[in-house]
Amino acid sequence: MEFGLSQDQMLLQDSVRRFTENKLPLDKVREYAAAKTGFNEGVWKGLVELAATGVLVPEQYGGAGFKMLDAIIIQEALGRTVAPAPFTAGAIMAPAALLSGGTEAQKHEWLPQIASGETKFGVGVTEVISLREGKGVSLSNGKINGNAMFVIDGGPADIFLIAAGRDNMAIVPRNAPGVTVTPLTTIDKTRAICEVGLDGVSADLLGGTDKAGGAIKQAIMAGRIALAADTLGAAEVMIYKAVEYAKQRKQFERVIGSFQAVKHMCAEMIAELDPMRSLIWYAAHAFDEAPDEAMLNTLLAKSGIAEAGKFIARTATEVHGGMGFTDLMGLHYWYKRVTVNRTLLGAPEILRNEAAIAQGWIAA
Amino acid sequence: MDLNYGQEYEDFRRELREFIKKNAHLAPPPGMGIYHPGPKEQAWQKLLIDHGYTCRTIPKKYGGYGGEADLLKTVICQEEFASANVNAGLSNQGIGMLVPTLMENGNEAQREKYIRPTIHGEIYWCQGYSEPGAGSDLASLRTHARVEDEHFIINGQKIWTSGAHFADMCFILVRTEPDKPKHEGISYIIMDMKTPGIEVRPLVTMTGAAEFNETFLTDVRVPVENVVGGRGLGWKVANTTLKHERGMLGDPAQMMSRVESILKIMQSETLDGKRLIEHPMYRDRLVAAQAKTEALKFHSLRLLTSSLNDQDPGVSRLVVKYYGTLLARELSDIALEALGELGTLYDGSPHIRSHGSWQWRNMFDLGLIIGGGTSQIQKNIISERGLGMPREPKPAESK
Numbered sequence: 001m002e003f004g005l006s007q008d009q010m011l012l013q014d015s016v017r018r019f020t021e022n023k024l025p026l027d028k029v030r031e032y033a034a035a036k037t038g039f040n041e042g043v044w045k046g047l048v049e050l051a052a053t054g055v056l057v058p059e060q061y062g063g064a065g066f067k068m069l070d071a072i073i074i075q076e077a078l079g080r081t082v083a084p085a086p087f088t089a090g091a092i093m094a095p096a097a098l099l100s101g102g103t104e105a106q107k108h109e110w111l112p113q114i115a116s117g118e119t120k121f122g123v124g125v126t127e128v129i130s131l132r133e134g135k136g137v138s139l140s141n142g143k144i145n146g147n148a149m150f151v152i153d154g155g156p157a158d159i160f161l162i163a164a165g166r167d168n169m170a171i172v173p174r175n176a177p178g179v180t181v182t183p184l185t186t187i188d189k190t191r192a193i194c195e196v197g198l199d200g201v202s203a204d205l206l207g208g209t210d211k212a213g214g215a216i217k218q219a220i221m222a223g224r225i226a227l228a229a230d231t232l233g234a235a236e237v238m239i240y241k242a243v244e245y246a247k248q249r250k251q252f253e254r255v256i257g258s259f260q261a262v263k264h265m266c267a268e269m270i271a272e273l274d275p276m277r278s279l280i281w282y283a284a285h286a287f288d289e290a291p292d293e294a295m296l297n298t299l300l301a302k303s304g305i306a307e308a309g310k311f312i313a314r315t316a317t318e319v320h321g322g323m324g325f326t327d328l329m330g331l332h333y334w335y336k337r338v339t340v341n342r343t344l345l346g347a348p349e350i351l352r353n354e355a356a357i358a359q360g361w362i363a364a
Numbered sequence: 365m366d367l368n369y370g371q372e373y374e375d376f377r378r379e380l381r382e383f384i385k386k387n388a389h390l391a392p393p394p395g396m397g398i399y400h401p402g403p404k405e406q407a408w409q410k411l412l413i414d415h416g417y418t419c420r421t422i423p424k425k426y427g428g429y430g431g432e433a434d435l436l437k438t439v440i441c442q443e444e445f446a447s448a449n450v451n452a453g454l455s456n457q458g459i460g461m462l463v464p465t466l467m468e469n470g471n472e473a474q475r476e477k478y479i480r481p482t483i484h485g486e487i488y489w490c491q492g493y494s495e496p497g498a499g500s501d502l503a504s505l506r507t508h509a510r511v512e513d514e515h516f517i518i519n520g521q522k523i524w525t526s527g528a529h530f531a532d533m534c535f536i537l538v539r540t541e542p543d544k545p546k547h548e549g550i551s552y553i554i555m556d557m558k559t560p561g562i563e564v565r566p567l568v569t570m571t572g573a574a575e576f577n578e579t580f581l582t583d584v585r586v587p588v589e590n591v592v593g594g595r596g597l598g599w600k601v602a603n604t605t606l607k608h609e610r611g612m613l614g615d616p617a618q619m620m621s622r623v624e625s626i627l628k629i630m631q632s633e634t635l636d637g638k639r640l641i642e643h644p645m646y647r648d649r650l651v652a653a654q655a656k657t658e659a660l661k662f663h664s665l666r667l668l669t670s671s672l673n674d675q676d677p678g679v680s681r682l683v684v685k686y687y688g689t690l691l692a693r694e695l696s697d698i699a700l701e702a703l704g705e706l707g708t709l710y711d712g713s714p715h716i717r718s719h720g721s722w723q724w725r726n727m728f729d730l731g732l733i734i735g736g737g738t739s740q741i742q743k744n745i746i747s748e749r750g751l752g753m754p755r756e757p758k759p760a761e762s763k
Contacts, residue, residue, distance in 0.1 A: 001366065001367065001368070001369050001370070001373075001436060001665075001668070001669065001672065002365065002366045002669055003365065003367065003662065003665035003666045003668065003669045004365065004666055004669050005365075006365070069365060243751050243752070243753060246753065247752075247753065247754070254757065255754060257747075257753045257754055258753070258754040258755065258756055258757060259756070260740070260743075260744065260756055263743070263744070263747035263748070263751075263753045264740065264743040264744075264747065266747050266751055266753060267683075267686075267742070267743035267744075267746035267747040267750070267751070268743065270679055270683060270746060270750065270751060271683040271686050271687050271743075271746060272687075274663070274679060274680050274683050275656070275659035275660055275662075275663040275683065275687055276659050278659060278662035278663040278665070278666045279655070279658055279659040279662050279663075281365070281662070281666075282658075282662040285365045285367075289365075297658065300651070300654060300655035300658050300659075301655070301659075303651070303652070303655055304652075304655035304656065304658075304659055307652065307655075348652075349648060352647075352648050352651035352652060352655075353644070353647075353648070353651075355651045355654070355655075356641075356647050356651055361627065361630075361631075361641050361647065362641060362642060362647070
């Protein structure tokens with residue numbers, strides 16, 4: 001019995017955290033966010049060198065062949081440093097989709113490019129989770145039509161994986177005829193979300209026509225675990241920034257961290273966060289090792305950390321007082337990352353409804 | 365991440381399951397432990413001890429099973445009895461607090477005299493810690509004793525002494541060294557509840573029941589040999605087991621069974637002709653609490669791993685009492701509020717649901733948020749010991 005990270009996983013955690021912390025001090029975060037590209041060559045190259053981009057790609061396709069728990073260790077480190085890297089879609093969702101539903105030829109074509117970092121993926125599955133406008137994306141007569149909204153990591157992507165209904169997933173090169181890409185600027189400038197318009201696009205379909213239902217589900221599940229880990233990292237850093245600030249900021253001739261009004265806020269934050277870490281670890285573990293439990297635990301983990309994250313983002317900002325509200329302190333980059341993660345791939349209310357369905361509490 | 369317990373443990377689990385299946389008809393119903401064990405409880409307890417399914421690590425010479433310390437087997441016992449909803453043996457303050465204290469700090473005579481009858485349910489203990497003026501600041505307690513012909517003469521008042529009205533014995537904290545600083549003047553003393561001078565009055569709580577008592581002590585004579593660990597060391601002695609109590613209140617198996625019970629309510633009760641579970645406003649709250657329950661479940665596995673590896677999990681352990689007691693209350697809130705007006709019925713009213721037990725639990729859950737170190741004390745502990753934040757400075761002495 002060993003519930004937690006292995007020695008190897010702790011080493012991985014150390015090396016990724018060392019890299020991201022070194023590469024992404026606040027002035028760099030600010031600079032990259034201002035660029036709004038959701039991408040930085042140096043950060044991406046470093047991740048390639050750490051073999052992070054191929055973390056989920058099997059060795060036969062040039063990757064590390066690791067598991068989801070390893071992948072979210074990396075994602076958490078990226079969340080901690082609000083890193084501008086298209087990792088969630090490119091290194092977690094895309095390989096999950098390809099491995100689950102890709103033909104041998106598709107895996108052979110794309111997985112090595114994912115591992116080497118030379119091709120970046122954006123993933124558009126919003127329409128099968130919560131459709132807000134329009135009719136979504138559809139496939140008819142072999143052509144893809146519609147608009148895919150909130151395509152994750154779409155800004156810097158070379159290739160899009162777009163769900164066309166529940167059973168088809170199109171592999172769409174950015175420069176294919178009929179494709180238009182419109183940036184959707186969210187409050188979080190560290191990542192580039194976009195809208196992909198598809199007007200009669202001919203595209204290779206993952207696994208063939210009507211064969212991608214399982215792959216879409218798998219990609220969504222993988223993405224939700226990743227975003228949960230990203231929030232975990234970002235929110236934990238917010239707590240420790242608040243604690244450090246409260247230990248040095250003085251008012252009324254005392255450090256404010258000695259006031260119970262302030263330190264109780266810090267205690268509440270860590271109490272909300274820490275048990276969720278255990279649940280997120282388990283969801284990632286179940287993704288590979290206990291598939292029957294993966295869906296429910298993913299839904300509970302992502303909705304649970306979203307609620308904890310919302311509370312922490314607000315409370316950590318309050319602990320910083322007026323400074324927390326300023327750009328100078330820069331805390332808002334973490335606040336915004338957590339806030340956007342909350343809604344991507346399903347806001348908590350949507351996920352809890354799915355969880356009730358997944359357990360048979362209500363009909364689908 | 366390896367969630368297999370291994371062959372030896374799975375064998376142990378299988379044997380235990382067979383044991384439960386074969387013997388469950390002998391078991392008294394599972395309960396909270398606030399009653400004096402009768403012959404049925406004592407017989408069941410003996411059967412469990414003989415098989416090593418409770419009091420596993422208590423040495424044979426003190427009436428226990430005499431097994432080696434093996435946390436996983438203890439955990440497997442908890443899991444299997446809970447999932448079968450079968451009484452897991454006696455669980456009370458004597459077994460949970462007094463026995464570990466004697467094992468750690470008692471002398472040989474005390475261990476020989478008290479451990480066997482305690483774990484076999486022949487002696488029931490109450491705890492004499494809190495006082496009207498010493499709650500969160502327990503070390504400021506004022507119940508005191510002077511020494512006369514080899515006896516402590518105890519005077520004072522204790523509160524929250526659950527079970528005192530039928531307890532045989534009490535372990536009590538008493539100020540015996542009035543000239544020493546407050547933490548160093550306290551002794552941990554074993555007191556027979558039949559001693560003259562003890563008056564127990566029931567303390568009726570908001571639930572309408574008297575789950576606790578007030579205990580008044582007037583010139584109560586207790587032999588000095590009944591001190592545990594030495595005079596003036598009571599604070600240290602008590603803290604070895606208080607830690608234990610604070611860890612106990614985040615029981616995920618109990619939370620999971622609450623989620624199941626609430627689900628059954630929501631699947632059978634209706635609002636405007638529609639099952640409660642079909643109403644998103646209630647369903648959403650239940651799933652949100654389920655997420656926290658699952659988090660607590662895996663969190664306890666993480667803490668178990670730390671214990672197995674002899675590692676200090678730091679803040680991860682410190683959050684459990686706070687998180688667990690709030691979650692328990694949140695769950696009973698959901699049950700009651702989903703029932704609407706029906707949830708307020710009590711005292712055997714017509715239309716009452718589950719005999720009013722959700723109301724009772726909901727009020728008692730509030731008691732658990734307060735008892736054993738209030739949520740505010742927990743937040744001090746989490747922030748000071750877990751996050752390294754400074755203590756609140758003491759107010760300047762007023763003149």
